[in-house]
């Protein structure tokens with residue numbers, strides 16, 4: 001082992017040092033050479049600050065191209081990149097720093113004072129700052145280090161990153177991702193999605209999540225492609241960029257927001273070759289509407305922090321709305337009975353389990369949790385799904401979102417599909433909340449379509465009569481202006497369950 005497994009592959013894919021890697025919002029650009037040089041200087045700085053191979057580098061900063069260089073620098077130094085959601089409060093950061101014990105914490109300049117106090121309290125030896133423009137003590141200090149760095153040798157099993165999972169319930173867990181996990185997955189996706197040097201990606205996802213960091217950035221780097229690098233997704237700007245771009249990777253809300261724009265036309269999207277969606281379910285209706293408006297079939301894929309990407313609809317071949325396609329090369333996927341663990345045949349709903357070079361080594365410092373998430377060498381995703389007759393995987397929802405009412409299983413996605421088809425409904429979320437007779441009561445939370453007044457609980461229940469078995473029909477229907485979502489567009493059903501937890505409680 002004399003090479004740095006991930007970085008050697010990235011370095012050898014650089015088309016030429018002058019090739020533009022990131023096209024920035026102010027019209028300027030940054031080349032591969034500039035990013036690699038800054039990553040070398042930063043790697044030198046990390047070593048000088050005492051970061052050793054295997055040490056964690058925790059990072060909670062705004063998106064910027066120097067932050068990208070910091071990710072590469074950490075990998076080059078053989079250390080472990082630990083990006084944190086910028087929305088986390090200092091109190092939440094306390095947990096991550098305490099759990100991961102990083103050798104260095106890079107924070108936003110405005111948080112520096114509190115971060116230093118926290119670091120002193122938790123024994124984190126070093127704090128540096130980086131702002132949205134890429135300035136701060138980190139890049140100031142890096143300027144004094146050489147433009148070359150002797151990359152630390154790392155094998156496929158060495159850790160490259162720890163990403164804490166959203167952790168909507170219980171303690172957040174740090175998924176340990178190795179060089180081999182990241183490289184194998186990026187290579188598989190590059191092949192499947194036909195990425196080349198000619199590609200220009202619209203990158204408007206955050207850099208602290210697997211989607212924006214590993215799916216998007218690693219594919220671009222391994223293809224020698226370029227990207228429009230934007231701090232936030234602005235649908236109007238995205239449309240304006242499309243005549244110079246080839247691909248967009250987004251969460252489903254990107255696509256619903258694009259559909260709200262009159263500028264989304266066949267002409268505006270003619271230069272684009274690929275629209276990818278993931279991180280949350282894309283409504284079939286969104287897929288259809290996008291196709292009607294642009295003639296592009298959005299390619300939906302499925303993955304998670306712990307496994308990188310697992311499945312994808314085909315590049316060539318039919319991209320079926322409401323499905324997430326086939327296992328990626330090297331990934332084995334099976335559906336099992338959540339009760340007995342026995343493998344289930346196609347057509348039956350069960351737990352999605354995956355195995356392959358993409359799957360995490362486990363959760364940081366949680367050996368028992370890690371052991372309980374593996375089943376005969378397969379990682380238990382926690383998602384319920386079904387493989388249809390053509391071999392496409394359909395995700396039915398998170399296992400913990402399954403509603404068990406009167407002993408019957410109700411899959412929220414089926415009920416949501418029926419509700420969404422009712423006139424005047426924009427979208428819905430179906431949850432189970434404690435019910436004195438049934439254990440859980442099926443409960444629907446509906447966002448009415450814009451301008452569609454007058455939808456009532458009675459009308460929704462009537463529309464579902466005869467379309468769903470009685471036990472699947474919601475016992476109550478509530479209307480809200482919007483569903484609670486996290487930064488990746490996922491509906492936070494735990495928040496809904498909490499809000500409605502007392503509705504069936506018998507009055508004393």
Ligand code: AMP
Pocket residue numbers: 165166210277278279280281282300301302303304305306324381382383395397398488
């Ligand atoms: P995260 O670890 O934040 O990436 O979340 C992973 C979870 O997001 C998965 O376990 C799924 O529940 C969900 N997810 C990701 N992609 C899709 C998709 N295309 N369709 C449905 N759910 C998805």
